[in-house]
Amino acid sequence: MSEEDADRDGPEDGDGDRDLEAVLAEVRDRVTPDEAERTRLREVADRLIDRAEAAATDRCDGADVLQVGSTARNTWIAGDRDIDIFVRFPPELDRETLEEYGLAVGHATLPSGHEEYAEHPYVKGEVEGFDIDVVPCFRLESATEIRSAVDRTPFHTQYLQQRLDDELAGDVRLTKQFLKGIGVYGSDLRTRGFSGYLTELLVCEYGGFRPLLEAAADWRPPVELDPEDHGTKTFDDPLVIIDPTDPERNVAAVCSAANVARFQHYARSFLESPRSALFEPETAEPLTEAELRDHLERRGTTPVAVRFDAPDLVEDQLYPQLRKSLDGITRGLDERGFDVFRATTMADGDAVVFVELAVSERPGVERHEGPPVHVRDHAGGFYGAYADDPQSYGPFIEDDRYVTEREREFTTACEFLESDRLFDVGLGAHVETTLEDGYEVLVGKEVTALIATFGAELAAYFEPRP
């Protein structure tokens, strides 16, 4: 274990309370934007908001503009450069007009910006080093009336602005940095972790970073919080926080059980042994080919990799597709007796379903159980089908059933992966299309070819940590 590892994992001796506060002070210092940064951001934001307001009211009576996101709530981490400007239009407007006005206001605000598409089209641009989004939405009475997810954002900002004082805002920064450090920050579908809004709600709810960690250390999922005590639905998620602005929504819906457990693990670990390393995202050293060979030899498993061109999708679409394909392929292997030991998926131009097998070969025969002999019709049909089949053994009787031993379709995992049957396992639709254009199966030592592209992913796989 390297010293850096020990730094992340190991308990340290010392005065816990003083250590903890010292670590937090150090991290707080790093993540709090200084006065210069705040001023510059304020100036740029104000200027753009004014510009957007003029352009909006020019086109539509009753339009208004507000800043949302962490830079609006004083919860951004020093160095973050995102300014989100929302342009609200009256709900009477039809969607088409809203989009037209929205883009016009965006271009007026960011003359050098370009259009992107999320729920609505919007304009994105860079101004003095800041990343600016100008996003149109409807101005509604309450978040329960929203027509698309962006309409909800102003309600979130409003709710939190009322509750986050400077001290809590500081603790939000600590918490975000901690979640980033342990790899669970972000509600994108690759990470499936904690969103910014979720993080801020948790800090509000528990009253700070340290009380949140202390609570999380003792969580027994499902953990259910309902700050406004207005929830009307039940959820089957490990972490449930009813949106204060929408009683039917779980803010933590995307957060996976593993990420909740990870947060819990590191919360305990930090409280037991406070250290600033946990606030720094790990930069995994890529695995070398020699290290990969060592792992394979030591483990004695059979690695197989299905490699193909990654479908041309944004990450939020790509990763669910890859996971679905991974599930299908591992199920297909398991069902045919090729026991999967562990598996993962990787993407970077190429996409890979990587499966480590405990069993990669099976005998030439497989057991095939027939019906109980007493079920006369079926039993007779089964017996008749196999009695004169020179390819199969039996039928013989075990307990009350006919059993035959017949030829197996696939005796190696590789045969299966290279066959058309791979397309029956329930791949993601885009992955299926891509595989139809061709793919490659690497087996055993051949997987070392992945090192060049996926050294870091293979390190994470072969040197796994909480």
Add this chain to the structure above:
Amino acid sequence: MSEEDADRDGPEDGDGDRDLEAVLAEVRDRVTPDEAERTRLREVADRLIDRAEAAATDRCDGADVLQVGSTARNTWIAGDRDIDIFVRFPPELDRETLEEYGLAVGHATLPSGHEEYAEHPYVKGEVEGFDIDVVPCFRLESATEIRSAVDRTPFHTQYLQQRLDDELAGDVRLTKQFLKGIGVYGSDLRTRGFSGYLTELLVCEYGGFRPLLEAAADWRPPVELDPEDHGTKTFDDPLVIIDPTDPERNVAAVCSAANVARFQHYARSFLESPRSALFEPETAEPLTEAELRDHLERRGTTPVAVRFDAPDLVEDQLYPQLRKSLDGITRGLDERGFDVFRATTMADGDAVVFVELAVSERPGVERHEGPPVHVRDHAGGFYGAYADDPQSYGPFIEDDRYVTEREREFTTACEFLESDRLFDVGLGAHVETTLEDGYEVLVGKEVTALIATFGAELAAYFEPRP
């Protein structure tokens, strides 16, 4: 498939009814003792009964003698040479005196006989080519009062003698010969099939051989018969026939589900295609070494054999011990990931637990799931136990749990079979003692060494039939 096989298995075309009666006439002819045999048997039996009666009443007032078994009920198969003479003593007698008198009467009846031990000691001998047993028992009012199983026998004989006319007795002979032919006759614990008494009751109950077969073809186990309609207990057996002389006893208790299914299979097969081959016990050709090699290659499984000196036990004790050991060993292998494909046991001086494996090797690591992370005490203990273990991977988090990958105890089935852990699987007690004195593990091609002793058993295993 050889012509002989086709003879046993195949359906034949033709006039079913006429064929069936012709086959039965042919078999009936073969199994019915002729007049000379009957006379000779009657003479020998009468002479010995007289001798036994004199010796019994000489020693004990109220003793009497009767002939039991198939030769007493006119249901023996031509050539059978068993005469069973039971000497009944009054129930007031204590057991010790009964045994003393019983042996004395036995020796008086069979001067050249020798003692054997079943429920009581008894005398066995040969007279003019007949095998004679002289067995003492208590004369009781009803079979429910019995003190040992032999006390029941006279009741069985009495019950059947009242019901079996010549025609039914002839059908009993057919049925016994059929059950012998298909390998399910005998209630010994090696066969676990149909006893003579059970066979006779079934023929009485259904009214003959053919109606029994027609009924059996449609059985849906559990099949429950209670000829005297007096049953007081329920049984968890596939075939239940309440003893007409004992409402608490299932006459078919020992009959395995597989043997019930086999009888059903061959009943259907015979009715569909009557043929006398089914009345001839199969004499399996021993497998040759070349054939064994061919099977192993075609199947691609890994055979392993644990060979040891058969414990010195009668078959009724030996086979349950071997089966228990077989169950334990296959469970032990399965639990360690060495998937058992099929297995059997053989005994002939040597005893063998023969296991065919679908998986005989496993990787160097095994997955070890810890508790859910939220179960703080256990989770902490688990994490602490493995976090600094250089021999194991992880702990990492999957779903809500810690998981490690640790070194496997056994990576080959052979290592396990040759280790002390073999003694933890629940072997039969006598087998365990024998293995402590040493045993041999044969793997792969090495099992061809079994051919010399177990050619027939290996033929039955590798060319399995209903």
